[in-house]
Amino acid sequence: MLDRGxxxxxxxxxxxKADWFLTDDAAARVVASQQGIEVHGSLGVVxxxxxxxxxxxxxxEAALKALAGSSL
Numbered sequence: 639m640l641d642r643g644x645x646x647x648x649x650x651x652x653x654x655k656a657d658w659f660l661t662d663d664a665a666a667r668v669v670a671s672q673q674g675i676e677v678h679g680s681l682g683v684v685x686x687x688x689x690x691x692x693x694x695x696x697x698x699e700a701a702l703k704a705l706a707g708s709s710l
Contacts, residue, residue, distance in 0.1 A: 644663055651670070
């Protein structure tokens, strides 16, 4: 279900008890959620960064436009 890199990243996240698991892969998101690991993707990271002041409004808008034009 997961490719090798995603499986290893998920195993590491579980091992170190990571606060978040960052992925845009649908299968990895499902497995992480089933394991009780909080999952966020690119959109969530951009929104969090904007909400916490790590990105200004213009930077956040540019990031969202870039995401909209990507394969994600």
